[in-house]
Each structure stands twice: as structure tokens, then as C-alpha cells.
Amino acid sequence: MTDAAVPTPPSGKPIRGKLSRDDIIMRGSMIVIGLYLLVTMALPLYAMLSKSFSTYTFNLGAYEVQVSDETGANFSEPVSFAAMNAEMGVVSDSDLIAGSDGRLGVTQFFPDFSFRSPVMYRVRNTVDGGRFLVGSTLNEGTDWTELDSNTFRRVQLRPEKATGLGNFQAYFSTPALSNSIKNSVIIALISTVITVTLAFWFAYALNRSCMRFKGLFRLVAMAPILVPSLLPGIALVYLFGNQGMLKELLFGASIYGPIGIVIGSVFFTFPHAFLIISTALAISDARLYEASVVLRASPWRTFWTVTIPGARYGLVSAAFVVFNLVITDFGLPKVIGGQFNVLAVDIYKQVIGQQNFEMGAVVSVVLVIPAIVAFAIDRIVQSKQVALLSARSVPHAPTPHAAKDWSLFAFSSLIAVFILGMLGVCQFAALVKFWPYDLSFSLNNYQFDRMDGGGWGAYFNSIKMALLTAVIGTAVVFFGAYLVEKSNGFKTGRMLFQMFAMLPMAIPGMVLGLAYIFFFNNPENPLHFLYGTMAILVICTVTHFYTVSHLTATTALQQMDREFEAVSASLKQPTLKLFTRVTVPVSLPAILDISIYLFVNAMTTVSAVVFLYSPKTSLASIAVLNMDDAGDIAPAAAMGMMIFYTNAAARILHLVASRGIMARTQAWRGR
Numbered sequence: 208m209t210d211a212a213v214p215t216p217p218s219g220k221p222i223r224g225k226l227s228r229d230d231i232i233m234r235g236s237m238i239v240i241g242l243y244l245l246v247t248m249a250l251p252l253y254a255m256l257s258k259s260f261s262t263y264t265f266n267l268g269a270y271e272v273q274v275s276d277e278t279g280a281n282f283s284e285p286v287s288f289a290a291m292n293a294e295m296g297v298v299s300d301s302d303l304i305a306g307s308d309g310r311l312g313v314t315q316f317f318p319d320f321s322f323r324s325p326v327m328y329r330v331r332n333t334v335d336g337g338r339f340l341v342g343s344t345l346n347e348g349t350d351w352t353e354l355d356s357n358t359f360r361r362v363q364l365r366p367e368k369a370t371g372l373g374n375f376q377a378y379f380s381t382p383a384l385s386n387s388i389k390n391s392v393i394i395a396l397i398s399t400v401i402t403v404t405l406a407f408w409f410a411y412a413l414n415r416s417c418m419r420f421k422g423l424f425r426l427v428a429m430a431p432i433l434v435p436s437l438l439p440g441i442a443l444v445y446l447f448g449n450q451g452m453l454k455e456l457l458f459g460a461s462i463y464g465p466i467g468i469v470i471g472s473v474f475f476t477f478p479h480a481f482l483i484i485s486t487a488l489a490i491s492d493a494r495l496y497e498a499s500v501v502l503r504a505s506p507w508r509t510f511w512t513v514t515i516p517g518a519r520y521g522l523v524s525a526a527f528v529v530f531n532l533v534i535t536d537f538g539l540p541k542v543i544g545g546q547f548n549v550l551a552v553d554i555y556k557q558v559i560g561q562q563n564f565e566m567g568a569v570v571s572v573v574l575v576i577p578a579i580v581a582f583a584i585d586r587i588v589q590s591k592q593v594a595l596l597s598a599r600s601v602p603h604a605p606t607p608h609a610a611k612d613w614s615l616f617a618f619s620s621l622i623a624v625f626i627l628g629m630l631g632v633c634q635f636a637a638l639v640k641f642w643p644y645d646l647s648f649s650l651n652n653y654q655f656d657r658m659d660g661g662g663w664g665a666y667f668n669s670i671k672m673a674l675l676t677a678v679i680g681t682a683v684v685f686f687g688a689y690l691v692e693k694s695n696g697f698k699t700g701r702m703l704f705q706m707f708a709m710l711p712m713a714i715p716g717m718v719l720g721l722a723y724i725f726f727f728n729n730p731e732n733p734l735h736f737l738y739g740t741m742a743i744l745v746i747c748t749v750t751h752f753y754t755v756s757h758l759t760a761t762t763a764l765q766q767m768d769r770e771f772e773a774v775s776a777s778l779k780q781p782t783l784k785l786f787t788r789v790t791v792p793v794s795l796p797a798i799l800d801i802s803i804y805l806f807v808n809a810m811t812t813v814s815a816v817v818f819l820y821s822p823k824t825s826l827a828s829i830a831v832l833n834m835d836d837a838g839d840i841a842p843a844a845a846m847g848m849m850i851f852y853t854n855a856a857a858r859i860l861h862l863v864a865s866r867g868i869m870a871r872t873q874a875w876r877g878r
Contacts, residue, residue, distance in 0.1 A: 229783075230694070230695055230696070230697075232783070233694045234694065234700065236686070237687070237691070237694060237697070237700060237701070238700070240683060240686070240690070240704070241700070241703065241707060243683070244704075244708065244710075244750070244753070247747075247749075247750045248707065248711060248714070248750055250726055251719070251725065251726035251727070252714065252719075252722050254722060254725040254726040254729070255568050255571060255572075255718070255721060255722035255725050255726075256572065257725075258565055258568040259374055259568035259571070259572050260371065260372070260374070261307070261368060261369075261374075261565055262370070262373035262374055263304070263305045263306060263307055263309055263367065263368055263369075264304055264366055264367060264369070264373070265298075265303045265305060265309070265311050265367075267287065267288040267291075267292055267298070267303070267364075268288075269287075269333055269337040269367070270287060270288050270330065270331070270332060270333065270337060270339060270364060271285040271286065271287050271330070271333050272285070272286060272287075272288065272291075272313070272316075272328060272329065272330050273285050273286075273328065273329040273351070274317075274326060274327075274328055275327040275328070276326070277325060277326065279325050279327040287333070288313065288364070292316065295318070297315050297316060301377075304373070304377055305366040306366075306562060306563040306565055306566070307564060307565065309365070309366045310363040310365065311363060311364040311366075312360075312362070312363050313330070313362045313363070313364060314359070314360050320356070320359075320360070321356065322359075322360045323356065324356040325356070326356055327353060327355055327356075328353070328354050328355075328356070328362075329352065329354070330346075330351070330352050330354065330362055331348075331349055331350060331351045331352060332346070333349065335349065337367075338364075338365040339362060339363065339365060340361075340362065340363045340364075340365060341354065341361055341362055374565050375569055377566070378569045378570070378573070383548065384548075384566075386548060387549055387553045387570075388550065388573060390465075390548060391549045391550045391551075391574075391577075392534065392577065394468050394472070394534075394540075394549065395472075395529075395530045395534040396530070397465075397469050398468075398469050398472035398473055398476065398529065398530075399526050399529045399530045399533065401469065401473050402472070402476050402477055403480050403484070403522060403525050403529060405473065405477065405622060406481040406525060407480075407518075408618055409424075409428060409477075409481055409618070409619055410481055410484040410487075410488050411488060411615070412424075412615035412616070412618060412619045413425060413485060413619070414485060414488040414489050415488060416605055416608075416612045416616075417605050417607045417608070418613070418615050418616040418619070419616065424619050424623055427623045427626055427627060428477065428622070428623075428626070429481075429482075430478075430627070430851075431477055431478050431626060432478045432479075432807065433807060433811070433850070433854035433855055433858070434475070434630070434811060434847060434848075434850060434851045434854075435538055435810075435811040435812075435828045435831060436471070436475045436536050436537075436538040436811075436813065437538035437541070437542050437813060437828070437832060437835065437843070437847065438630075438633055438831070438844070438847040438851070439470070439539060439629055440467065440471050440539045440540075440541075440543035441633060441636070441835065441840060441843055441844045441847060442629040442630075442632045442636075442844075443462050443467050443470060443543055444462070444542070444543065444840060445635075445636045445642065445840075445844075446462075446632055447462035447467070448463075450643050452632075461545065463543060463544070463546075463547075464543075464544065464545045464546070465547055467543035467544070467545075468539060468540050468543060468544055468547065468549070471539040471543055472532075472536065472539060474626065474629055475532075475536075475539065476528075476529045476533060477622075477626070479529065479532060480528065480529050483521050483524050483525040483528060484518060484521045484522060484525050486521060487518040487520060487521025487522070488518050520588060523588045524588065527581045527582070527585035530577075531578055531581045531582065534549075534551075534574070534577055534578065534581075535551060535574065535715035535716065535718075535814070536551060536814070537551040537552060537554075537555060537716070537717050537813060537814040537817065538813040538814065538828075538831075538832065540552050541555065541832065542832075542835055550570055551574065551715065551717050551814065553570045554570045554571055554721060555717070555817065557570060558721060558724075559818075564721075564724070564725070568721065571718040571722070574717070575714065578714070578715055579713045582712055582713040583713075586709075630848075633844040633847060634844075636841050637652050637653070637841060637842075637844045637845035638650070638652070639841070642841060652841045652842045652845040653845050653849075655842060655845075655846060658834055658837070658839050658842050659833050659836075659837040660829070660831070660832075660833040660834040660837070660839075660843075660846070661822075661825030661829070661830045661833070662830075665826055665827050665829065665830040665846075666827045666846065666849055668741070668826050669809070669810055669826045669827035669828065669850070670810075670853065671741065672741060672744050672745055672748065672809055672824075672826060673805075673807075673809035673810045675741070676745050676748045676806065676809040677802040677805045677806040677809070678802070679745060679749060680745075680748070680749035680752070680753075680802075680805045681798060681801045681802045681805060683749065684756040684757055684760055684801060685756075685791075685794070685797075685798055687708065687757065687760075688708075688757050688760035688761045688764055689764060689786060689790060690704075691704055691705060692764040693764065693790075708753060708754060708757045709754055709757075710754075711750055711752070711753045711754045712754035712755070714751075716812060716813075716814035716815030716816075717815070717817070719747060719750065719815055720814065720815050720817060720819055723738075723743065723818070723819055724818050724819070727743060738819075739819075739821040739823075739824070740824065743819055744816050744819055744820065744824060744826070747815050747816060747819060748805070748808070748812060748815060748816065749805070751808075751815045752805055752808050752809075756801045756804060756805060759800055759801050759804070760797060762797070763796070763797030764790070764794065796868075799861060799864065799868065802861075803858065803861040807854045807857065810827065810828070810850050810854050811828055811850060812828060813829065813831075817829060827846055827849065827850050828850065830843075830846050831843045831846045831847050834846065
């Protein structure tokens, strides 16, 4: 008996199988989460980019005015404001460039103007689309509007909108603004070199020596992750400021500027670099070191020919991560930067200080470029990484060496003193009554309700926002990663989803927050109701930290063989049942890691939410910024330490919960 021939369709193309109910549900769910990323990331960025190309200028030739005599009866010939300005020169070309809400008072074109004068005025638009305000009334027609002197002083011209590169030309032609690019890049490069160097030797000490107290040093190294980036700036003010404890050590230099930004940047980026480099150094093949000994290579030559090449991908990745963190950070340069302008602070000044949203969008576009370049290069380098361990590799174990171990112990101790010293200074400042005149201890600085910033309500808002971010964000991120990794077919959709999931890593928080203003604060947007609520803070925070969480989830899911899905399908069990009963329990360690990552970052984030909070949704990290602006530095330090203790408690709770859950659900790992 022979097998029946399989019929071939006339087109010659293979027949696609019918989608199952589970396939439809998974693809539909992926589309829903993909739309979430589109709405919360891509569309706001597009709105911001469009805003950067929107120019607003006053067209003085589009308005005419007539002035009566003293009797108010006979009017002069019409004359444009452009002609009047050409004669008197009261408004410069730079003053004619405005924001979308710009206004230009007309009385400055009349040097002898008096609002008590009996003189009458007539104003009109000479072109369709011209606009001027009389008080709050908008006039868009071309008919004459007659006004007395008292009313005429309330006339304001409105700018005309155009599309072009005018904002970028204005930005790069303003030295004070364009210098921020150079300042940001230089600071980021210096901070990167110092941080990566220190983090490498610290990681080397913990992975390649036999020194004592490694666990304690590792714990101390992670402490800066638990505080907002503003806190090291406050610590530096108390250490090296005008009334600082150690200001003599700067030999007359000021901490307010590049010195302070670099020191603070090293502090808050150190754990990020340490984690990456430590992971790279933890993987090594002992056979390479044995070969080096056999070949009688010196320890220094072994270091440069074996250790450094083995850790090169970790070093490169750490360098780009640190560079990205420094160049996009807002909190630290805002506190300690003084008059030293950087890009992130320029965005804040343009938006909050000058209400020039278009120029803020321009600076945001400029800031995105180095961030995306750094991210892209890091991705390229990571894609070229090769496996350092094979099945025949032998794990490298350090051997005791007294001189080396004690030298690395001394170096690690200095790093630990630096980190703990910064935190200790902030805690000390938060407890003294009045620095530096009354150093007795008091809890007055914790009476946040008596100060600007939102009081204790801001602190509890932060906890609420962090919990919502951790719960909602973990659910969305993990389920989205599951759909990408475990869906059948739908290659194009999965690729687009993956692209959207990776995009947040390259977008600075300050840029994302400003993009949310342009998108969600638009009255024509049906999602406008979210603006100013706790929901938009949660959405922005989840989106901002989506990429790292997504990568964590996909890494955990890739460790699970697709055989689980095949078995489930053969038993005709729904995919969602497999997800809830098998995938989630097996992946609980990764889920807990994602949740604590989102919680901690939600507590410490400043840049992503600084434009989005309302009086009712002020956060603890924003309270630190506002109290520092108001001169309440000690209460700002106290609030910063409250964030630190909250995150530390969350970390401890996470550790205890992880151990308990691992014991109950991960027993199979010990078999």
C-alpha cells in the first residue's frame, strides 16, 4: 500500500494551517501590548519631534495700526508694525522668535504712549490667519478694531506657526545653549573613564582575589542604586560647599560645576558598571591562566593578554552604560552644577524657566542623538560577543597571594568609605538642627509638611506609585516577553514588538517626560484625561524602564524549552493554563527581580516625571528637588535618605520573599 500523494495548490505556495484559538489569543494580546508601547513611547516621541520643527515668529508686517489726533476723530494713514520697528528698532530679530504661547505687546512701538490719553487707535490683521489679542479676546479677522488708549495697552500680537529648522538654527547660534553639548560630552567621557576604571578594579578584587569580606563589599557597592541621583549632589554640598567640612581639600576650586558633577556621577553610576564588569570577570577559563604559567609569562603580561581580553565586552558595555547615564542625568547637575550648563538641565530651564516648549524639544532631540548612538554601539558590540566558556572549560579559582589580596582589600575599602561616606554625610545633615552652627541632633528636618515639596504626602505618593509600577509593570512586561518568545509564527509582529521593547533604553527620561507633555496634554487627544494623574506617572515609569525588565524576562523564558508548549498542545491544554501553572512558577525568580527593579527605580526616578506631576501627585524624589531649590537642603537630604531606607527595606523584603518562594516552587532546580 502506497502513501497518497499530497495535493499541490495551483499557485505552488504551501497551504498555511488554520490559526488555533490560542494562536489568535496570543497574537491579539501581543498586538494590544504593542499598541501600549506605540501610544506610550512612539507617538509621544513623534509629537516631540514635530514640536521641535514648529517655529513661531512674530510677523510685524501682518498688522496695521492707525492713530487718531487728540480729539479722537481724525486717524492717520495705516502703517504696519514692521515699518514702525524699522524706524525705531525697538524689537530685535531674536525677540521676534517666540514659543507657541508667545505674545508681543504693541505699546512698545509708541514711546509716548499713555493709557490716559484721549487718542484712539485702530488695529487690524492684513492677512488671513493673522491673530492679535485684546485682553483675552482673540481677533483673527481683517476688519479694523477701534480701541481707546486704556484698552489699546492690552493688545498683544500672536506669533505665526511655520515648519522648518528655525529652532535648531536659533539653538546652535546661541553659545550658552550650544556649549551644553560640549559640556555634557566632556563630563560624560571623564566620568566614564573614572567610573569604569574604579569599577573594574573593584570587580577584579571581588572575583580574582582571596581577600575577606567580599559579600560586605558587594552589598556596599550596590547602595547607590537605592538613592536618587540628587542625593550625592547634596552630600557634596555638605562636604565641599561654601560651608563644607572638607572644602579646604579643593584648594580654592568650587564644587559647583564640573568637579561636583563628575564626583557625583562616579557615585551613582558605579554600581551599574560594577555589575556588568563583575559578570564579565566571573566567567573565565582556568586553562588560559595555567598556560600562562607554563609559558612563564609575568602576572602583568597575563593580566593584559588574558584578563583584559576576556573582560573586554563587559568593559565596553559598562562604558556605554555609564556614558548614557551621565549624559542623560538631570538631578545631579541640577543640584551641584551651578552655572555649568548641560543638556538635561537646559531642557528643564527651557520648559520650566522660560516656558519655551519648542526649544525644550530641540534640546531633547540633541540629547537623544548621543544616547541612541551609545546604545546602538553597545548593541553592536554585544552582538559580536563570543562564548568564553566551552564544555571543556575549567572554572578559574583565585589563589591566595598576600600582597595582592591586601592591596585589593585596601582599594576596596577606599571605595566602600567613599560610598558610605556620601550616605553618612546625608544622614548626618538630615539630623542636625542647623548646619554648621548648631550640630545638635533633631528630627525637625523630617517635618516635611512644613516645607515646600509636597510633605509626607509626596513620600507616600512615591510608595503608591512604586507599588503600582512594580505590579502593573511586571505583569505587562513579563506577559509581553512571553508572547514574543513563545508565540508560533507571526515573525513580523514579533520583530516589531521587540523593536518597540528595546526603544525605551535609548530614550532619556527627561526626553520621555517632555514628549508626554506634547502628547497627553493636547486637549484633542482622547487620552488627555490621564495628564496630571497618578496613572500617567505609572505609565511613564513602566515605559521608561521597560527594556531592562523585558530583557530579564526574555532571558528567563529562553531557558525554558519549547517542549512545554508542544506537550501542552498535544494534551489539548490552553496556552494560558500552561502560562499560569508552569511558566509563571518556573520564572518566579525573574519575576521578582523585575518587580524589585521597577520598584526601586520608581522610587528614585526624577527626570522622567519632573514634568508630569501635579500638586496632588508630587513624589518624594521631586520633593528632594523642590526643597533643594527652596534652600531647604537638610530636609532634602532627609527625604533622600527616606527613599534610601524604603528601597533598602524593599530589597530585604525581596530577598526574604525570594528565598521563601524559591524553597516552595523551585525544588526541581536542586534535583
